[in-house]
Amino acid sequence: MINSSSDNVKKLNSINRRMFITGSFKFFIMVGIVSRLFFLQVKENKKYLTLSDKNRIREWKLAPVRGEFQDYFGNVIAGNFEAYQLHVIPEQVEDFRYVIFRLKDLLELSDKEFKKILKKKREIKPWETLIVSDNLSWQKFSKINNHLYDLNGVKPVISISRNYPYSENFTHLIGYVSQANQKDIENLDSIKKNFVPGLKVGKVGLEKSFEEKLIGSNDIERYEVNAYGRRISQLEFQKGKKGETLRLTIDTEVQKLTSNLLKDKAGSICVMDIYTGAIIAMNSSPSFDPNLFVFGISNDDWQLIRNDPLKPLVNKTLQGNYSPGSTIKPIVALSALENGIINTNFTVKCTGKTEMYGQTYHCWKKKGHGFVSLRNAMKQSCDTYFYEISRKLGVDKLSETAKKFGLGEKVFGNLFEIEKKGLVPNTQWKKNALGQGWLLGETMITGIGQGYIQTTPIQLCLMTAQIANGGHKIYPQIVVGQQIENQSIEKFSPLYKNSKNIKIVQDAMFGSTNEVMGTSYKSRIDNPKYQFAGKTGTAQVKKITERERELDLKTFQIPYEQRDHALYVAFGPYKNPRYALSILIEHGGNGSTTAAPMAKELFKLIIDRHSIRESIDSKKYLEI
Amino acid sequence: MYQHTRLSNNNFGILQKFKNFDYTLLFCILLLGFISLTTIYSTDGGEVLFHTKSHFTKLVVFTLMMLIISFINIKFWFSLGYLSYLAVIGLLVWTYLFGITSSGSQRWINLYFINLQPSELMKIFIILCLAKYFHRMKLENVNSIYTILTSLIIIMLPMGLVIVQPDLGTALLIAVSGIAVLWFAGINHKYFIYTMLGFVISLPFIIAFLKPYQKLRVLTFLNPDRDPLGAGYQIIQSKIAVGSGGIFGKGFLKGTQSYLEFLPEKHTDFIFTLFSEEFGFVGSTILLLIYAIIIYRIVAIGASCRSYFAKIFCYSFSAAIFVFITINMSMVLGLLPIVGSPLPIMSYGGSSMLATMIGFGIVMSARVHNQQLIA
Numbered sequence: 001m002i003n004s005s006s007d008n009v010k011k012l013n014s015i016n017r018r019m020f021i022t023g024s025f026k027f028f029i030m031v032g033i034v035s036r037l038f039f040l041q042v043k044e045n046k047k048y049l050t051l052s053d054k055n056r057i058r059e060w061k062l063a064p065v066r067g068e069f070q071d072y073f074g075n076v077i078a079g080n081f082e083a084y085q086l087h088v089i090p091e092q093v094e095d096f097r098y099v100i101f102r103l104k105d106l107l108e109l110s111d112k113e114f115k116k117i118l119k120k121k122r123e124i125k126p127w128e129t130l131i132v133s134d135n136l137s138w139q140k141f142s143k144i145n146n147h148l149y150d151l152n153g154v155k156p157v158i159s160i161s162r163n164y165p166y167s168e169n170f171t172h173l174i175g176y177v178s179q180a181n182q183k184d185i186e187n188l189d190s191i192k193k194n195f196v197p198g199l200k201v202g203k204v205g206l207e208k209s210f211e212e213k214l215i216g217s218n219d220i221e222r223y224e225v226n227a228y229g230r231r232i233s234q235l236e237f238q239k240g241k242k243g244e245t246l247r248l249t250i251d252t253e254v255q256k257l258t259s260n261l262l263k264d265k266a267g268s269i270c271v272m273d274i275y276t277g278a279i280i281a282m283n284s285s286p287s288f289d290p291n292l293f294v295f296g297i298s299n300d301d302w303q304l305i306r307n308d309p310l311k312p313l314v315n316k317t318l319q320g321n322y323s324p325g326s327t328i329k330p331i332v333a334l335s336a337l338e339n340g341i342i343n344t345n346f347t348v349k350c351t352g353k354t355e356m357y358g359q360t361y362h363c364w365k366k367k368g369h370g371f372v373s374l375r376n377a378m379k380q381s382c383d384t385y386f387y388e389i390s391r392k393l394g395v396d397k398l399s400e401t402a403k404k405f406g407l408g409e410k411v412f413g414n415l416f417e418i419e420k421k422g423l424v425p426n427t428q429w430k431k432n433a434l435g436q437g438w439l440l441g442e443t444m445i446t447g448i449g450q451g452y453i454q455t456t457p458i459q460l461c462l463m464t465a466q467i468a469n470g471g472h473k474i475y476p477q478i479v480v481g482q483q484i485e486n487q488s489i490e491k492f493s494p495l496y497k498n499s500k501n502i503k504i505v506q507d508a509m510f511g512s513t514n515e516v517m518g519t520s521y522k523s524r525i526d527n528p529k530y531q532f533a534g535k536t537g538t539a540q541v542k543k544i545t546e547r548e549r550e551l552d553l554k555t556f557q558i559p560y561e562q563r564d565h566a567l568y569v570a571f572g573p574y575k576n577p578r579y580a581l582s583i584l585i586e587h588g589g590n591g592s593t594t595a596a597p598m599a600k601e602l603f604k605l606i607i608d609r610h611s612i613r614e615s616i617d618s619k620k621y622l623e624i
Numbered sequence: 625m626y627q628h629t630r631l632s633n634n635n636f637g638i639l640q641k642f643k644n645f646d647y648t649l650l651f652c653i654l655l656l657g658f659i660s661l662t663t664i665y666s667t668d669g670g671e672v673l674f675h676t677k678s679h680f681t682k683l684v685v686f687t688l689m690m691l692i693i694s695f696i697n698i699k700f701w702f703s704l705g706y707l708s709y710l711a712v713i714g715l716l717v718w719t720y721l722f723g724i725t726s727s728g729s730q731r732w733i734n735l736y737f738i739n740l741q742p743s744e745l746m747k748i749f750i751i752l753c754l755a756k757y758f759h760r761m762k763l764e765n766v767n768s769i770y771t772i773l774t775s776l777i778i779i780m781l782p783m784g785l786v787i788v789q790p791d792l793g794t795a796l797l798i799a800v801s802g803i804a805v806l807w808f809a810g811i812n813h814k815y816f817i818y819t820m821l822g823f824v825i826s827l828p829f830i831i832a833f834l835k836p837y838q839k840l841r842v843l844t845f846l847n848p849d850r851d852p853l854g855a856g857y858q859i860i861q862s863k864i865a866v867g868s869g870g871i872f873g874k875g876f877l878k879g880t881q882s883y884l885e886f887l888p889e890k891h892t893d894f895i896f897t898l899f900s901e902e903f904g905f906v907g908s909t910i911l912l913l914i915y916a917i918i919i920y921r922i923v924a925i926g927a928s929c930r931s932y933f934a935k936i937f938c939y940s941f942s943a944a945i946f947v948f949i950t951i952n953m954s955m956v957l958g959l960l961p962i963v964g965s966p967l968p969i970m971s972y973g974g975s976s977m978l979a980t981m982i983g984f985g986i987v988m989s990a991r992v993h994n995q996q997l998i999a
Contacts, residue, residue: 048867226884
């Protein structure tokens with residue numbers, strides 16, 4: 001008993017000692033757990049709260065409403081319309097197969113379209129929206145609405161989409177929108193920021209240039225979602241901002257006329273205000289309907305546009321590098337006058353051709369013009385005269401003047417990605433680019449706008465405008481209130497040494513249009529209100545062989561690709577000039593017969609519209 | 625004298641039993657039961673659904689059972705020591721042969737009214753068995769090779785049966801229960817130290833023998849971000865839930881992590897995460913305090929018992945339950961790898977609750993009959 005009790009005491013001592021050790025352990029572990037809780041819940045609380053919100057809150061961005069384009073008079077030329085769409089949330093449909101086949105019948109979907117929809121359905125989660133159709137006609141839309149009782153889970157939706165009411169009239173200027181691709185997103189932050197699947201962004205033209213202003217900002221819906229991404233409840237709705245509406249300097253009436261004039265031809269027309277630089281019209285032909293691109297162009301339509309031999313996808317006004325032909329002559333004459341090479345009395349005898357180092361240089365008139373002064377040479381576009389003065393002037397001085405008047409550089413700066421610079425050659429350029437010395441003969445053909453020299457129609461228009469306004473620097477403007485960058489030189493700074501020389505050139509251009517023997521005499525308007533002055537141009541696209549020269553074929557006898565480009569530059573009204581224009585018809589043959597008559601029609605309209613334009617301006621001033 | 629008169633009186637009066645009853649412990653257990661019920665209610669999304677109903681039923685039934693156990697003399701439970709152990713071993717064998725397989729392991733047997741997980745019961749009955757084994761042993765015999773081997777076999781046998789299910793987590797917890805008894809029985813502390821050292825040294829070899837999913841758990845524990853949507857998902861989401869709870873929590877039924885189903889196994893192993901998210905640091909600390917009181921009361925009861933068996937059972941049970949609690953919490957707080965151990969009483973799951981309540985019942989019986997000597 002004593003033994004056992006002493007053993008008991010020992011056992012009790014042992015167990016109690018061990019209990020004490022265990023107790024201490026427990027205490028420290030408890031403290032450890034509490035401090036871990038403290039660390040997570042108090043110290044790191046913010047971090048985990050953010051993580052938890054990131055888990056549960058998901059944002060849904062809706063496509064922003066795009067800003068519109070208006071013409072100078074406030075007509076919408078690129079606007080938004082309500083597109084009728086059909087959405088289905090597969091999960092909410094009891095019998096998806098039935099509904100989708102019913103829709104196929106009602107919408108008369110082709111098998112190909114139908115397969116596409118089924119493929120799309122497989123790619124999305126069952127609670128995501130399946131867009132069955134993104135642009136339904138009203139008839140089909142109402143048909144669906146009548147059958148809704150039968151189409152459980154189908155939602156007719158009205159969504160906002162781009163619309164170009166004047167279809168092909170403004171395509172080259174405004175461009176078009178289409179679904180944003182990876183490149184668009186990478187290139188522009190504002191697209192990245194506002195991106196939602198199906199977002200339409202500008203692909204070319206002003207739609208692309210002013211993307212940042214036009215895009216607006218998204219409506220944002222914040223939803224609480226569960227671990228599987230299903231929306232549980234809406235927490236917030238944040239209204240987005242519509243994109244800026246841009247008012248252009250364009251006159252839709254004039255623009256429409258240019259479209260009519262260019263119908264079935266390849267070419268370009270631009271019209272510019274010679275003081276403000278405002279573009280009144282700018283058109284390139286052929287064009288295409290930009291509405292085709294909004295919901296993705298069908299392959300057939302695309303092939304039709306792409307394979308058109310007249311190249312509708314090329315914006316000839318900005319991208320077309322053409323030999324200016326005789327339309328360069330005002331600049332050659334001006335350069336010669338400015339550099340004191342000639343005066344008004346300087347005459348040259350034209351025999352129809354001239355020889356230089358064994359090469360023959362022809363005047364367009366085989367028989368020759370006889371003795372011609374500057375004014376007559378301009379009037380009749382005598383090539384021999386200009387061979388002679390450019391030979392005396394030299395290409396370097398000529399290029400200097402040409403560049404001053406805006407040739408050889410982009411008219412709109414960086415506004416249009418596609419705009420070409422053209423080329424104003426000089427001796428230095430040839431050495432650098434071709435590694436060869438400049439030849440005198442090349443100077444001579446540069447003087448009649450052939451050879452290396454290349455210009456875009458918009459450059460010719462600017463050049464003419466700057467001659468018309470008395471030789472002052474202007475900057476073209478296309479969006480009201482939006483200055484184009486790189487306009488460092490002061491506006492209206494004189495581009496001449498002697499203003500008399502500008503007058504001489506203007507007068508010579510007047511003669512060319514309004515006097516007998518003038519190359520565009522047939523297209524003249526006698527009424528001083530509309531009277532204009534201009535210069536024709538006929539640019540060869542290939543060297544004319546001696547044989548062809550003898551044959552002296554009519555335009556329609558030559559294959560289309562080998563026909564000359566027809567050009568015309570003009571300004572008016574002559575008495576008090578306000579507008580300048582340039583016309584180019586690809587392979588149109590002769591400038592005086594093809595291009596100049598268009599100017600006649602244009603000036604009538606432009607000058608009639610002038611007072612309306614003025615009234616808009618004065619109204620604006622009154623408002624201010 | 626007083627003791628002597630009490631000693632002779634083996635038949636405790638019912639009044640005496642009520643007098644001896646530990647009401648603090650009972651209150652804490654009931655409070656815990658209530659908290660667990662509301663938390664399960666929250667996992668059901670604030671509706672009385674299957675889990676809530678089932679949990680409530682189990683709570684009521686098992687609490688009543690605990691009370692009944694506590695009024696039965698501790699001597700009876702002592703006498704059941706080996707038998708109950710053998711019965712559970714039988715159940716484990718039965719499980720091995722005819723058990724229900726779910727998510728890749730065969731842990732349950734179908735008893736029609738309940739799917740029983742015998743391995744959970746073993747966590748308690750191994751204590752009962754070993755406590756009986758050491759009850760009569762003299763201190764000098766405790767460290768004999770024979771004793772140590774026998775007790776190791778008693779521990780290894782159920783462990784082996786559980787490991788083959790496979791359920792390494794529960795097997796380790798059974799070992800913890802057994803080792804707790806060995807510790808309190810007075811096995812030389814050197815053995816514990818050597819075993820610990822041996823374990824640490826052999827750890828790399830053990831890892832080599834682990835199943836791929838177990839290895840993954842260890843790796844995930846070491847760096848949860850290595851596969852945030854796969855293996856690391858549970859631990860990351862659990863930490864986010866706890867951390868976002870803050871000081872006062874998101875409020876009852878407002879735990880977004882669990883409500884929006886970011887939390888896996890929220891009503892079983894991760895119940896503490898949900899509680900902690902909704903009630904914050906303050907709530908969690910209070911819950912820990914309740915557990916601490918329960919553990920303290922069990923130790924105190926052990927200290928008040930005259931019989932060595934009751935003492936060793938209470939101490940070991942308190943140690944085991946402490947380990948269960950801390951392992952579960954450390955797991956959900958990202959301090960330990962995910963081993964799959966429920967939080968006693970709080971977690972949904974009948975077997976675990978049954979085992980815990982039996983344990984509590986025996987402890988209370990020890991309290992009620994604390995003057996009982998066992999020959």
